[in-house]
Amino acid sequence: MNLKYALNDLRRNPGVNLALLLVLVLSSFLMATGAMVLERTVGAVNALFTVAQPPHFLQMHRGDYDPDALERFAAEHPEIDAWLIEEMVGYDSAALTWSRPGTGESGEFSESLIDNLFVTQNAEFDFLLDEAGEIVQPAVGEIYVPVAFQQRFALKAGDELYIQTEEGAQTLTIAGFVRDSQMASSLSSATRFVVADADFATLRADGGIPEIIVEYRLEDASQANAFQTAYERDESLPKNGQAVTGDMIRMINAISDGLVAVALMFASLLLIAIALLNVRFVIRGTLYDEVRQIGAMKAIGLPNRTISGLYLSKYAVMTATAAVGGGVLAIFATQALTRGIQSNYAAAPVTAATVLAPVLAIVGVVAIVLGIARGVLRAINRIQVVSALVHGSTLDERRTARRAKRLARSVRRSAFTGLRGGNINRRLALIDLRAERGQWVLLPLVFLLAAVLMTLPTNLLTTFQSPKFVTYMGAPEADLRIDLQFTAEAARIHGELSPALAADDRLTSVREYANELAEVKGTEGWESLRIEVGDYSGSGIEYLHGERPETGEIALSVLNADEYGVGAGDALTLRRGGETVTLTVSGIYQDVTSGGRTAKLQGEPVGVVTGYVYFATVAAGEDAAALAAEYDKRFPAAAAVPMREYVQQTLSYVTDAFASAAMITLVFALGVVALITSLFLGLRLSRERRRAGALSALGFSGAELSWQLRFKAGVTIVLGGVVGVLVAASLGELFVGAAISASGLGIASLQFIPNPLLVYVVYPLLLIAVGMLAATAVAARLRRNDTSAWLRA
Incomplete structure (x- = not known):
């Protein structure tokens, strides 16, 4: 019976139910996608780490060092499982060019600001892997290039790489591309190219800058920080460079794509909030419209739980359908969003977590929605049979009387006896908004949440892209930065x-x-x-x-x-x-x-x-x-870079992630407000048929009634949009700042550096325009229909 009632109700109100279903689908879709992207990101990084075996602690060094001191230190620390000294040769990006035999295409790497380090493959751990996850072993004359360079410069296997040395240009053929567990992210200051032993010796002899990385694998990775302290306490060990722990490597690798997942899940929470507002509104409207039927069911002896079950079954069917639809869409979206992850890291294996992560996310959405629906349906317990059948009210007699008195006072206060000209349609609309403010509050809340959904990712993007962001990088604002390091x-x-x-x-x-x-x-x-x-x-x-x-x-x-x-x-x-x-x-x-x-x-x-x-x-x-x-x-020997370019390249992975999140949330926010505006105004129009009929009988035209509806919608939409932008700029900044602080990036308090024209003018106008277009489409029904006939309905 419950299922039959649910299906009949879904067919009876297709427009309302479809709009609500779409919001639930989007909520499930974003939450499942965020969970899957996060799981795939962690899985891809773990898969790469399993094969590549990055160090638990490393120390970069440029200059002379004492190998015997390193041997002694290793012998004194039994917690070391394995260690090595990786020799590297650095060349400036301006010394690297490439060409494609047969087509004549060519290019250079001079715009890249990171250090280019040429290495040979390690024998024990910290392996550099090809696209199939295999340890690369280049032949003489071959080179394996970082995946990041492949993506940035559109390189292909078979291209030729030229390295300008003191003895002239050395030509190497690109045999493939490597995934580097240690230096894959743009937050890393360097990247590694893999060459054969003979080519490495030539590059070192012909003017390359020598450098080493001392790397350690520990028996217990959790001892990395204590091990770093012991290493740095020994004055005889090389320290002329950056020291990095395994946890830092993992965080740097995962943070950019992980931010996309977090942004999607945050967007889903906002959409869930919007969905819950609409579920509450629709249920309360349904109870109001069907109060006499509820009263009849109570009169024949049906218990409250049975009646609630009839209505809850509809939302259970709807939410389950949305969960399945959102989950299926999330699979395809995740494949698109994680292509870059698989290119840079590895194909994450399918495990139990691969299934459990989206399932638990969707189950959470379903539980929240049904929990709220069940809470709203408790109003059935308070409906009295006489009040429902006689007065058509969901309130008991005492509350009905209090409400009648309140409405009477409202009518006396808003009488038109004092009206001296002016726009009577605007006055009527404002009176209606004031009298029914509890029912109209949904629309500004939805636009408030949508404004937050649109604005936060964009504010993060412009903050990380701003030249002023150097103040979060321990540097003053400047136009030019010159580094003279490790020589x-x-x-x-x-x-x-x-x-x-x-x-x-x-x-x-x-x-x-x-x-x-x-x-x-x-x-x-x-x-x-x-x-x-x-x-x-x-x-x-x-x-x-x-x-x-x-x-x-x-x-x-x-x-x-x-x-x-x-x-x-x-x-x-x-x-x-x-x-x-x-x-x-x-x-x-x-x-x-x-x-x-x-x-x-x-x-x-x-x-x-x-x-x-x-x-x-x-x-x-x-x-x-x-x-x-x-x-x-x-x-x-010095590296001079424009400060703006330095910030952009250093944070490119992070800003790319925020750009993706900003675009997704912008599209979804606009789509949702269009849906909800249409849903809400359609239901209001249906509920106010008798009022519209009465006004029509008094001489108001369909155009005037349409204007009144658009005006009411416009007031609530503008109010919600403006307040939403203010909330995003204040409370949103606090929330996002706390999340960034928890990530361990080194930022404890983030202040947005927004694009004022975009977030304070363009976005609100875009939001309002979409809302008003939806309102205009709904209000057009008042022009086309014979509203006076609604008085007899």
């Missing part, structure tokens, strides 16, 4: 580069900082700490707590402050140049570079200087890219 001639080149920058009248300001390797007193002894030393007066760096460092003070990144348990005003003990000093922590800033663990010290360097970084502002009319190219050519 034995750093001191000499610094002596030439600094005067050249100071004398260049095309630069209005130049700030330089030395990268010093110091030690900090941690909980388990002395640990290595990389600090940028220089003059921070007027540097433009924003501080989360406190302020810039003065003499005798140091500023710490968020992650370093958390690790050492200090805040602004606390003392921190350092060891620099063999001397122990106690400094005051002046402030805490946010940084996503170098694993989020940096520090800034006012003064001059006194310890081991590993390099320098310069920030320059160019004069009006000058081209930062041209200046960067010029300084790159004059000082080959």
